[in-house]
Amino acid sequence: MQSRTAASMRALPFFVALTALAAAFSVTAAPAGAAQEPLSVAARVTPVVGGLDHPWAMAFLPDGGVLITERPGNLRLLRTPGGLSKPLTGVPKVAAQGQGGLLDVALSPDFAKDRYVYLSYAESDGSKSGTAVGRGRLSDDATGLQDFKVLFRQEPKLSSGLHFGSRLVFDGKGYLFISLGENNQRPTAQELGKLQGKVVRLKVDGSVPADNPFVGKAGARPEIWSYGHRNPQGMALNPWTGALWENEHGPRGGDEINLVQPGKNYGWPLATYGINYSGEPIPEARGETAPGTEQPLFWWAKSPAISGMAFYNADRFPAWQKSVFIGALANQNLIRLTLDGNRVVGQEWLLVDRKSRIRDVRQGPDGYVYVLTDASPGQLLRVAPAESGG
Numbered sequence: 441m442q443s444r445t446a447a448s449m450r451a452l453p454f455f456v457a458l459t460a461l462a463a464a465f466s467v468t469a470a471p472a473g474a475a476q477e478p479l480s481v482a483a484r485v486t487p488v489v490g491g492l493d494h495p496w497a498m499a500f501l502p503d504g505g506v507l508i509t510e511r512p513g514n515l516r517l518l519r520t521p522g523g524l525s526k527p528l529t530g531v532p533k534v535a536a537q538g539q540g541g542l543l544d545v546a547l548s549p550d551f552a553k554d555r556y557v558y559l560s561y562a563e564s565d566g567s568k569s570g571t572a573v574g575r576g577r578l579s580d581d582a583t584g585l586q587d588f589k590v591l592f593r594q595e596p597k598l599s600s601g602l603h604f605g606s607r608l609v610f611d612g613k614g615y616l617f618i619s620l621g622e623n624n625q626r627p628t629a630q631e632l633g634k635l636q637g638k639v640v641r642l643k644v645d646g647s648v649p650a651d652n653p654f655v656g657k658a659g660a661r662p663e664i665w666s667y668g669h670r671n672p673q674g675m676a677l678n679p680w681t682g683a684l685w686e687n688e689h690g691p692r693g694g695d696e697i698n699l700v701q702p703g704k705n706y707g708w709p710l711a712t713y714g715i716n717y718s719g720e721p722i723p724e725a726r727g728e729t730a731p732g733t734e735q736p737l738f739w740w741a742k743s744p745a746i747s748g749m750a751f752y753n754a755d756r757f758p759a760w761q762k763s764v765f766i767g768a769l770a771n772q773n774l775i776r777l778t779l780d781g782n783r784v785v786g787q788e789w790l791l792v793d794r795k796s797r798i799r800d801v802r803q804g805p806d807g808y809v810y811v812l813t814d815a816s817p818g819q820l821l822r823v824a825p826a827e828s829g830g
Contacts, residue, residue, distance in 0.1 A: 481776075481788045481789070481790060481826075482826035483774070483790040483791060483823050483824065483825065483826055484823070484824045484825065484826050485791065485794070485823055485824075486821065486822040486823075486824075487819055487820075487821055487822075488518075488810070488820040488821060489518055489523070489524055489819065490818070490819045490820075491524065491817045492510060492516070492524075492812070492816075492817060492818040492819065493510040493511070493512055493514065493816045493817070493818065494510055494511040494541070494799075494814055494815065494816050495508050495511075495800070495814070495818045496509045496510065496511050496541070496543050496544065496799055496800065496814070497509045497544040497748070497799075497800045497812070498545065498800055498802055498810065498812060498820065499545045499546055499557070500802070500804060501517075501547070501551075502551065502552060504519070504805075505517050505518060505519045505582070506518040506820070507545050507547075508545075508812070508820065509542045509544070509545045509559070510541075510542060511536060511540075511541035511542055511543070512534075512536045512541055512542070513527075513531065513533070513534040513536055513541060513542050513561075514527035514528075514531070514542065515527060515531045515542065515557075515559070516528070517582055525583070528582075528583060528584045528585060529583060529584030530576050530579075530584040530585035530587075531559070531576075531584075531585060531588070532559070532561060532563070532572070532590070533563075534562055534563070535561075535562040535563055535564035535601075536562070537569065537600075537601040538599075538600070538601020539562075539601060539602055539603065539604060540562025540569055540599065540601055540604055541561065541562055542559065543559075543562070543571075543604060543605075544558075544559070544606060544608045545557065545558065545608075546558045546609070546610065548575070548610075548644065549610050549612065549644065554577070555577045555578045556575045556576070556577060556578075557576060557578050557585055558573065558574070558575045558608055559573070559574060559575070559576075560572070560573045560605070560606040560607075560608055560618065561573075562599070562604050563590075563593065563597070564597070565597045568597040568598055568599055568600065568623075569597055569599045569600075569601070569604075570593065570594035570596070570597035570598065570599055570623065570635075571593075571594040571604045571605055571606045571618070571620050571621070572590055572592065572593045572594065573590070573592040573606075573608065573616075573618055574588055574589055574590040574591050574592075575588070575589060575591060576588030576589070591642070591645065591646025592618065592640070592642060592646055592663070594620055594623075594635045594636065595634070595661075596634065597623075598623040598625050598628065598634075598636060599621075599623035599624065602621075602623065602624035602671075603623050603624045603670070603671040603689075604621045604623070604671075605618070605619040605620040605621040605671065605673065606618060606619055606620055606621065606673075607619045607672065607673065607675035607676075607686075607748075608675075609675050609676060609677055609684065610644070611677060611684070612677075612682075614643060615641050615642065615644070615649060616641070616642045616643070617639055617640070617641055617665065617675065617684060617700075618639070618640050618642070619639050619669065619672035619673070619675045619686055620635055620636060620637065620638045620640065620669070620672070621637065621669070621670065621671040621672065621673075622636040622637030622669065622670055622671065622708070623636050626708070626709040626722070626723075626724060627709070629667060629668050629708045629709060630667065630668060630709075632654060632657075632659060632660035632661060632664060632667065633659050633660065633661060634661070635661055635664070637667060637669045637670065637708060638661075638664050638665070638666065638669060639665045639666045639667075639669065639672065639675075639684075639686060639700055640661075640663040640664055640665055641663070641665040641702075642663060648662045648663055652664070652665060652702070653702040653703030665700065665702055665703075666700050666701065666702065666703070666704050666705075666706060667704075667705055667706070668704075668705040668706040668708050668710070668733060669688055669698075669708055670690065670691070670708040670709070670712075671688055671689040672686050672687065672688035672689075673687070673689065673746070673747045673748070674686065674687035674688075674746055674747055674748050674749030674766055675687070675700075676749045676750055676751055676764070677751075678751055679751050679753040680753070680762075681782075683699055683700075683782075684699070685697060685699060685700070685737075685749065685751075685764070686698045686700045686749075687747075687766060688708075688746075689743065689745060689746065690714035690739075690743050691716060691717065691722060691743075692714050692715050692716060692717050692719070692743065693713055693714040693715060693740070693741055693742060693743055694712045694739060694741075694743065695714075695743040695744060696713075696736035696738065696739040696740075697736055697737045697738040697739070697766075697784075698734065698737060699734075699737055701734075704734050705732055705733045705734060706733065706734050706736075707729075707733035707734065709722050709723075709725055710724055710730040710733060711725065711726065711728060711729050711730035712725050712728070713728050713739055713741065714743070737783075737784065738777065738784045743770060744766075744768035744770060744771035744773070744775065745768060745769035745770035745771065746767065746768055746769075746775070747766070747767040747768070747769055747798065747800065747814075748766070748767040748798070748799060748800035748801045748802070748811075748812075749764060749765070749766050749767075750764070750802050750803050750809070751763075751764045751765075751803070752764070752809065753803065754803055754807035756807025757807065757824065757828060759825055760776070760809075760825065762778060762779050763776050763777060763778045764776070764777050764779060765777075765801045765803075765809055766801065767798030767799055767800060767801045767811060767812075768797075768798055769797040769799065769814060770797075771792075772791075772792065772794070772798070773789045773790060773791050773792045773794075773798065774789070774790040774798050774801060774809075774811055774823065775787065775788070775789060776788040790823065791811070791821075791823070794813075796813040796814075796815065796819075797813060797814040798811050798812070798813060798814070799811075799813065799818075804822070808823065808824055809822070809823040809824070810823070
């Protein structure tokens with residue numbers, strides 16, 4: 441694993457119809473605030489739909505539709521023809537406070553049979569809130585979720601509106617990974633009796649796998665897969681290795697990407713390249729490294745405020761293969777990192793001229809890259825290399 445100091449650097453009909461919604465235009469990247477200067481590149485962008493209220497995540501349905509979450513609590517369905525639906529029924533009540541609300545969405549690995557849609561969201565107990573995850577069946581007419589059931593709750597609830605995480609990733613082996621923020625309560629990321637600052641691993645029904653690393657260990661929550669995370673808002677499986685990658689916000693500096701492994705400690709707040717927003721050191725930090733903690737694969741000295749993450753593994757654009765895309769909120773751009781195994785060997789910034797906070801990024805079934813802009817009104821955008829003409 442790379443050290444901290446060396447690391448900084450068949451289309452569906454639906455998508456064919458989307459192409460006609462707007463003309464594409466080019467934008468150019470800008471210099472980076474990381475130790476390795478990114479390449480300056482252009483991208484071709486097609487707006488797909490607008491009028492979204494702080495969209496947070498998307499999931500592509502097998503029939504060509506797109507489910508989109510809006511942080512205030514709405515789940516919407518985009519179809520062509522048909523456009524953007526009214527909010528679907530059967531969605532749980534969310535704590536839409538600060539960074540909280542309706543967050544990630546993912547389809548069951550057996551969606552074609554069970555039609556389960558999984559949601560992560562902020563849930564309140566009346567005073568504090570935490571991340572919850574549940575699932576419901578998408579109705580045959582796709583107007584709502586039926587029999588929604590909560591499968592997981594972050595305990596204890598400690599958030600006043602900050603640092604919920606929370607991405608959902610299925611590994612193809614019957615397990616669900618959930619990334620959880622530390623609710624802006626730094627020490628909890630190191631406390632194995634709490635679910636703050638953790639990545640947890642569950643079976644698809646919410647039960648705990650018997651081979652999780654902390655099962656049977658006194659004082660530790662059995663759901664935990666890894667710990668020492670701050671606010672992980674991006675997570676994806678590497679399609680070439682099967683490894684779980686996670687990205688998380690640092691404080692003032694120190695956003696990082698980690699290769700998540702069972703039982704490992706990823707350092708927060710003991711090891712960080714960031715400082716407090718006040719300019720003072722993190723009180724608990726022992727430096728950029730600490731004994732018993734893992735090094736990130738990659739980090740940024742100046743935080744882009746990274747969010748959604750997607751590996752590119754399609755044939756449509758060969759120049760983008762072997763890369764990972766990451767949304768940036770503060771930088772208001774889309775980051776593409778080129779990879780050589782687990783090493784980041786190049787960095788590009790796209791969409792800078794749009795000045796849009798990029799909350800989520802996914803590879804579409806048609807081989808294009810799709811992003812959501814975190815705004816009201818927010819947009820779903822389709823992205824291609826500038827030279828593709830796509």
